[in-house]
Amino acid sequence: MGTAKVTCARCAVGGERYVGTVKDVAIVGGGVVGCAIARELSRYRLDVCLFEREVEVGFGTSKANSGIIHAGHHTTPGTLKADLVWRGNRLWRDLSDDLGFGFLQNGDLTVAFNEEELQTIEEIEEIGVQRGVTGLELWGPDRIHRKEPNVSRDALGALLGPTAAVVNPYEACFALIDDAVDNGLDLRVGAGVDDIEVEGDHLVVFAEGDRTPVRAVINAAGLFADRVSRMVGLDDLVIGARRGEEYLLDRRLAGIVEHTIFPCPTPTSKGVLVIPTFDGTIMVGPTADPVDDKEDLSTTTEGGDQVFERARRLVPGISERDCIAEFAGLRAIAPDDDFVIGPTSVPGFFNVAGIQSPGLTAAPAIAELVVGLLTTSGLDLDPKPELVTPAPRPVRVSELTVPELEMLAFRDCRYAHVVCRCELVTEGEIADAIDRGARSLDGLKFRTRAGMGRCQGGFCTSRCMQLLADAQDVPLSDVTKRGPGSWIVREREEVV
Amino acid sequence: MTGLSVRYDVVIVGGGPAGMSAAIGALEAGADRLLIVDREIEVGGILNQCIHNGFGLHHFGEELTGPEYASRLLEELVGHEIDIATDSYVLDVDALRTVTIASPSTGITRVQAGAVVLAMGARERTRGAIRIPGTRPAGVMTAGLAQKFVNQLGYLPGRRAVILGSGDIGLIMARRLALEDIEVPGVFELMPHANGLTRNIVQCLHDFDIPLHLSTTVVGIEGRDRVEAVTVAPVDDQLQPDLSRTERIECDTLLVSIGLIPENELSAKLGLRLDPTTGGPIVSSTMETSRDGVFAAGNVVHIHDLVDFVSEEALLAGRCAGEFATGSARPADNIHLVPGANVASIVPHTISSDREHTVYLRVRRSMERSWLRLGDVYEKRLRYVVPAEMVSLKVRPRFLEHFHGDSLRIDIEPRDEQGDE
Numbered sequence: 001m002g003t004a005k006v007t008c009a010r011c012a013v014g015g016e017r018y019v020g021t022v023k024d025v026a027i028v029g030g031g032v033v034g035c036a037i038a039r040e041l042s043r044y045r046l047d048v049c050l051f052e053r054e055v056e057v058g059f060g061t062s063k064a065n066s067g068i069i070h071a072g073h074h075t076t077p078g079t080l081k082a083d084l085v086w087r088g089n090r091l092w093r094d095l096s097d098d099l100g101f102g103f104l105q106n107g108d109l110t111v112a113f114n115e116e117e118l119q120t121i122e123e124i125e126e127i128g129v130q131r132g133v134t135g136l137e138l139w140g141p142d143r144i145h146r147k148e149p150n151v152s153r154d155a156l157g158a159l160l161g162p163t164a165a166v167v168n169p170y171e172a173c174f175a176l177i178d179d180a181v182d183n184g185l186d187l188r189v190g191a192g193v194d195d196i197e198v199e200g201d202h203l204v205v206f207a208e209g210d211r212t213p214v215r216a217v218i219n220a221a222g223l224f225a226d227r228v229s230r231m232v233g234l235d236d237l238v239i240g241a242r243r244g245e246e247y248l249l250d251r252r253l254a255g256i257v258e259h260t261i262f263p264c265p266t267p268t269s270k271g272v273l274v275i276p277t278f279d280g281t282i283m284v285g286p287t288a289d290p291v292d293d294k295e296d297l298s299t300t301t302e303g304g305d306q307v308f309e310r311a312r313r314l315v316p317g318i319s320e321r322d323c324i325a326e327f328a329g330l331r332a333i334a335p336d337d338d339f340v341i342g343p344t345s346v347p348g349f350f351n352v353a354g355i356q357s358p359g360l361t362a363a364p365a366i367a368e369l370v371v372g373l374l375t376t377s378g379l380d381l382d383p384k385p386e387l388v389t390p391a392p393r394p395v396r397v398s399e400l401t402v403p404e405l406e407m408l409a410f411r412d413c414r415y416a417h418v419v420c421r422c423e424l425v426t427e428g429e430i431a432d433a434i435d436r437g438a439r440s441l442d443g444l445k446f447r448t449r450a451g452m453g454r455c456q457g458g459f460c461t462s463r464c465m466q467l468l469a470d471a472q473d474v475p476l477s478d479v480t481k482r483g484p485g486s487w488i489v490r491e492r493e494e495v496v
Numbered sequence: 497m498t499g500l501s502v503r504y505d506v507v508i509v510g511g512g513p514a515g516m517s518a519a520i521g522a523l524e525a526g527a528d529r530l531l532i533v534d535r536e537i538e539v540g541g542i543l544n545q546c547i548h549n550g551f552g553l554h555h556f557g558e559e560l561t562g563p564e565y566a567s568r569l570l571e572e573l574v575g576h577e578i579d580i581a582t583d584s585y586v587l588d589v590d591a592l593r594t595v596t597i598a599s600p601s602t603g604i605t606r607v608q609a610g611a612v613v614l615a616m617g618a619r620e621r622t623r624g625a626i627r628i629p630g631t632r633p634a635g636v637m638t639a640g641l642a643q644k645f646v647n648q649l650g651y652l653p654g655r656r657a658v659i660l661g662s663g664d665i666g667l668i669m670a671r672r673l674a675l676e677d678i679e680v681p682g683v684f685e686l687m688p689h690a691n692g693l694t695r696n697i698v699q700c701l702h703d704f705d706i707p708l709h710l711s712t713t714v715v716g717i718e719g720r721d722r723v724e725a726v727t728v729a730p731v732d733d734q735l736q737p738d739l740s741r742t743e744r745i746e747c748d749t750l751l752v753s754i755g756l757i758p759e760n761e762l763s764a765k766l767g768l769r770l771d772p773t774t775g776g777p778i779v780s781s782t783m784e785t786s787r788d789g790v791f792a793a794g795n796v797v798h799i800h801d802l803v804d805f806v807s808e809e810a811l812l813a814g815r816c817a818g819e820f821a822t823g824s825a826r827p828a829d830n831i832h833l834v835p836g837a838n839v840a841s842i843v844p845h846t847i848s849s850d851r852e853h854t855v856y857l858r859v860r861r862s863m864e865r866s867w868l869r870l871g872d873v874y875e876k877r878l879r880y881v882v883p884a885e886m887v888s889l890k891v892r893p894r895f896l897e898h899f900h901g902d903s904l905r906i907d908i909e910p911r912d913e914q915g916d917e
Contacts, residue, residue, distance in 0.1 A: 247627075248624070252764075295720055296631075297631050297632065297720075298629060298630045298631045298716075298717075298718075299627070299629050299630065300629045301627070301629050301715070303629075304627050304629070320627065323624055323625065323627055324622070324624045324625065325622075325623075325624035326624060326627055327632060402587070402588070402596060402604065405587075405598070405604055406603065406604040409598065409603040409604050410603055413600040413601070413603060414600060416598040416599055416600050416602075416603045416604055417583070417598070417599070417600035418535065418585035418587075418598055421535070421585065421761070422761075424587075426598075427600070454619075455619045455620070455622065456622040456623070456624055457641075458619055458620050458622060458638050458640065458641055459619065461637070461641055462641065462644055462645065462649060476649060476651050477651060480634065481633075481634035481721075482634075482721070483721070484721070485720070485721030485722055486633065486634040486721035486722055487634060487722060488634050488635075488637075488653075489645050489649075489651035489652060489653055490651065490652050490653075490654065490655070491651060491652070492650060492651065492652055492676070
């Protein structure tokens with residue numbers, strides 16, 4: 001295994017990438033799980049690459065995640081999910097400190113409306129305590145109404161999980177992958193894996209015409225993990241899709257609740273939640289509907305009606321009128337509803353599949369588990385002596401005070417040039433996001449929030465497109481919403 | 497421009513027709529240190545992308561295009577020493593009327609305003625506001641954004657476009673796309689009546705053979721990366737779609753033209769009282785908001801159908817702001833106007849009995865023949881009132897000579913033919 005210096009455009013320090021003719025590990029799938037694994041592996045002297053079929057990481061199921069870092073008391077005991085969720089919760093905290101992405105420990109509140117539900121939340125508390133979840137508290141109606149005056153007056157009791165938090169799932173993906181790349185990860189986006197072959201003592205990954213020999217493959221392909229596993233002849237993994245619709249509300253409602261509000265869970269679902277997102281907006285959802293088509297990201301009238309009706313039961317002040325955007329995500333579901341993580345009968349091929357809720361929370365714990373699996377399988381994991389210092393969190397002008405902004409704008413006038421007015425995003429932030437790898441309008445949106453506010457890009461879309469087009473030196477017609485096929489405008493065909 | 501002064505008589509937020517007209521008004525009132533702040537690289541606002549004609553018949557007495565209308569206003573400002581900060585954005589206006597401005601050329605600057613005129617205009621309602629079910633591909637955009645692409649940036653939004661909503665921008669864009677050889681299979685309107693001006697229905701749809709389907713809406717969007725089709729369905733009296741009668745229309749673009757929302761972020765930050773019906777600030781007859789010295793005009797107050805009326809309203813706001821800044825403010829209002837039967841909104845919200853006022857109303861539903869009644873002091877006959885067209889009423893001091901109350905209700909009631917002719 002040789003080494004090559006990879007110069008990082010930002011820090012110019014250069015992470016060391018360990019390059020051999022046969023790579024050590026290929027991760028298939030750049031969702032939050034793949035990103036967390038990539039980041040963990042980038043800490044070792046390994047030659048690692050990650051294949052993502054979308055144009056940027058986190059663009060599949062992860063971007064549609066609710067963003068909740070669960071405390072862990074809601075997860076069914078006796079599952080692999082339950083083993084990883086509390087550890088994941090702890091690790092996210094550290095990751096956010098190390099990598100500087102947003103993490104807000106707002107706590108969650110599971111609300112009971114009748115005697116039966118009161119009993120259920122007591123049982124959940126017990127499960128949590130056994131699992132080591134700290135700080136759980138049962139609240140009576142007075143406490144609920146004092147702390148959360150907008151929660152329904154019909155609430156009889158609630159369970160507080162103070163360690164629950166919220167992140168922006170896409171921001172977390174970008175932070176993880178940026179750090180992995182700085183430390184030598186070979187990131188291949190827009191590179192869907194077409195086939196994997198067993199060749200002697202190693203595997204060969206075929207993607208977009210490239211042939212990549214590797215010692216180990218981590219199948220973190222989410223909804224398509226079954227397809228990837230069939231590539232090496234494993235037919236036993238079946239992944240289904242369960243759709244969740246989420247509805248994002250106007251910033252006007254910011255602060256209506258502080259905690260993430262859960263209804264009392266049923267055996268099959270955590271139910272519809274009222275979520276204060278990291279960015280201060282309110283999101284309601286998700287639904288949980290099994291669907292056959294793994295590309296079916298449609299929202300439905302019934303889904304929306306259900307979400308608002310149920311959200312209103314928890315917080316009566318929530319209304320459809322405040323909806324500014326809706327979206328759907330597909331959870332990857334393995335048949336027994338648990339995570340499927342481990343080696344397979346094909347040497348070097350590992351599944352990290354069926355990662356549904358609380359998959360975001362568990363992701364860093366999953367990454368640790370994968371490192372353990374690779375070690376057990378005989379891969380030599382030798383920590384790098386030195387890691388590249390993580391890049392600072394991108395500036396968010398909307399979070400600055402006027403004097404802070406004044407200083408920043410004095411140094412770089414692009415930070416005084418407002419591009420997105422609803423979310424107050426400046427040209428400086430857009431340029432920084434492009435430097436960090438944004439290559440589509442959605443990539444800009446998820447990195448900077450430009451276009452995510454109440455006018456939904458009505459004002460900034462053309463400006464963001466122009467900045468992307470200028471950076472890539474292409475016409476506006478080559479700028480896409482999220483990769484090939486998602487063109488936004490076309491050129492006029494000149495009639496001579 | 498080189499730099500901003502520390503103090504201005506009037507700072508105007510927004511350089512569209514309302515902002516420029518307000519500046520003209522302020523000059524007329526004798527205020528001469530003026531600043532207009534606009535976020536685009538040139539003033540004119542949305543007029544700059546409205547290259548069609550039909551503007552100015554009332555205000556200039558001739559038919560102009562949007563850019564022509566804007567340049568007429570700008571010409572009236574040329575020669576006066578007013579500052580125009582373009583590519584600039586007002587971050588904040590505080591209660592003491594200190595205005596914080598961000599601009600790539602001047603950085604972050606604070607200026608002190610004698611009076612402020614809010615003229616930020618409106619934004620378009622989006623797909624999310626009406627929760628259209630389906631996927632989220634590229635190709636779903638507001639009609640105004642499509643207009644910007646076509647008219648200002650020189651790009652086309654697609655090849656075959658369905659338009660949802662019969663607001664004026666949607667109608668204008670139906671014609672604009674047809675002129676660019678983009679197929680428009682239809683304009684679909686949820687309500688049983690069109691939402692745009694009658695002349696636009698005729699000139700933009702009828703003249704181009706574009707069908708308008710009333711009481712019909714989009715109930716589905718298909719396509720992963722780019723729009724592939726939409727599904728439409730008729731709606732019942734309660735506006736609920738009948739999903740047994742859907743029709744699938746192949747297209748690569750869906751333009752939504754489903755209304756405008758006054759842009760009041762700054763107003764909300766300033767703590768102005770807002771009217772939940774108009775979505776804009778509550779204003780007096782001088783167009784002053786609930787904060788002293790902060791005036792508002794144009795679409796930021798209520799959505800207008802004609803720019804000409806925006807100019808009228810903004811000239812008044814500018815004059816009054818100028819008077820406020822130079823210390824010659826008018827006496828306060830003494831009469832509240834209260835929306836009554838079939839009146840959705842009234843602007844201004846108060847008037848005074850000593851001056852003439854133009855009051856703008858919007859009706860809730862169409863009426864062929866009606867009475868407009870101002871309390872019991874005045875009534876007049878109206879013909880064909882529709883929600884899409886604003887009704888204006890001149891309230892003259894003589895109507896109020898014998899009125900001593902503090903509020904007047906305005907009703908628009910049906911008028912039967914025999915009883916009143």
